[in-house]
Amino acid sequence: MVWLRRTTHYLFIVVVAVNSTLLTINAGDYIFYTDWAWTSFVVFSISQSTMLVVGAIYYMLFTGVPGTATYYATIMTIYTFVAKGAWFALGYPLDFIAVPVWIPSAMLLDLTYWATRRNKHAAIIIGGVLVGLSLPIFNMINLLLVRDPLEMAFKYPRPTLPPYMTPIEPQVGKFYNSPVALGSGAGAVLSVPIAALGAKLNTWTYRWMAA
Numbered sequence: 743m744v745w746l747r748r749t750t751h752y753l754f755i756v757v758v759a760v761n762s763t764l765l766t767i768n769a770g771d772y773i774f775y776t777d778w779a780w781t782s783f784v785v786f787s788i789s790q791s792t793m794l795v796v797g798a799i800y801y802m803l804f805t806g807v808p809g810t811a812t813y814y815a816t817i818m819t820i821y822t823f824v825a826k827g828a829w830f831a832l833g834y835p836l837d838f839i840a841v842p843v844w845i846p847s848a849m850l851l852d853l854t855y856w857a858t859r860r861n862k863h864a865a866i867i868i869g870g871v872l873v874g875l876s877l878p879i880f881n882m883i884n885l886l887l888v889r890d891p892l893e894m895a896f897k898y899p900r901p902t903l904p905p906y907m908t909p910i911e912p913q914v915g916k917f918y919n920s921p922v923a924l925g926s927g928a929g930a931v932l933s934v935p936i937a938a939l940g941a942k943l944n945t946w947t948y949r950w951m952a953a
Contacts, residue, residue, distance in 0.1 A: 760821065783878075783881075783882070783885070783921040783922075783925060784878075784921050784924045784925045784928065786842075786881070786925075787877060787878035787881060787921075787922075787925030787926070787928075787929055788925060788928050788929050788932055790842045790844070790877055790881070791847070791873050791874045791877040791878070791929040791932075791933050792874075792929070792932055792933055792936040794815060794818070794844050794847060794848060794873060794877065795851065795869070795870055795873045795874070795933045795936055795937045795940065796936050796937065796939055796940040796943075797814055797818075797940065798810075798811035798814045798815060798848050798851055798873075798940070799811065799851065799865060799866065799869065799870075799937045799940040799941055799944075800940040800941070800943055800944050801813070801814045802814075802851065802852065802855060802865070803862060803865075803940075803941055803944045804944055806860060808852045808853070808855045808856035808860070809852050810852070811848040811849075811851045811852045811855070812845060812848045812849050812852050814848065815844035815845045815847070815848035815849075816845060818844055819841060819844055819845060822839065822841045822842075823841060825839060826838070826839045826841065840884060840885060841884070842877070842881055842884070843877070843880035843881055843883070843884045844877070846876065846880050847872070847873045847876045847877045847880065848873070850869065850872040850873060850876055851865065851869040851870075851872065851873055854868045854869035854872060855869060862941060865937070865941075866934065866937045866938050866941055867934055867937075869937065870930075870933040870934035870935075870936070870937035870938075871930045871933065871934060873929070873933050873937075874926065874928075874929030874930035874931065874932065874933035874934070875926045875929065875930045876926075877925075877926075877929060878921070878922045878925035878926045878929060879922055879926065881925075882921070882922045
């Protein structure tokens with residue numbers, strides 16, 4: 743039964759990593775990530791931080807080895823760069839998909855797990871908060887390096903975009919004036935219960951396989 747349990751775990755890891763790529767393509771291209779500018783940046787940050795933490799903590803607790811969360815984030819990054827190549831083959835610029843910076847946040851999760859001597863609850867609470875706080879900061883740096891996002895969005899609209907989501911000029915001066923702060927605050931709160939869910943999924947899988 744050991745091989746079946748491990749197969750189940752690895753299958754879950756692959757499914758989550760592939761879904762992370764799909765989520766990035768849908769929530770991380772120019773239309774959503776930049777044209778709807780700072781309001782959508784908050785949504786993007788929350789979706790990416792929660793998605794990262796649920797898979798990373800599942801994988802990390804499965805192996806029990808600090809460093810596997812970073813490995814998981816690396817898998818997600820590679821998959822998304824492959825997706826960038828697919829869009830490039832369709833005639834879009836390589837930076838049409840803005841790849842989120844997952845790896846540094848996953849490293850913080852690994853560091854928490856290592857520093858607390860593999861304490862699962864510390865990883866959930868402290869690691870979840872650190873992932874939620876840090877990911878929007880790293881992603882904002884990433885976003886600032888993208889060239890002319892608004893112009894590129896009008897030039898290369900996403901073909902699956904519905905008509906009511908036509909790119910608009912970002913409105914400045916409202917509640918999303920500080921998207922990093924809002925994304926970090928919301929991400930820090932939401933990443934903790936999602937991390938707990940990832941840890942629970944690990945337990946449930948073991949119990950299911952043992953039945």
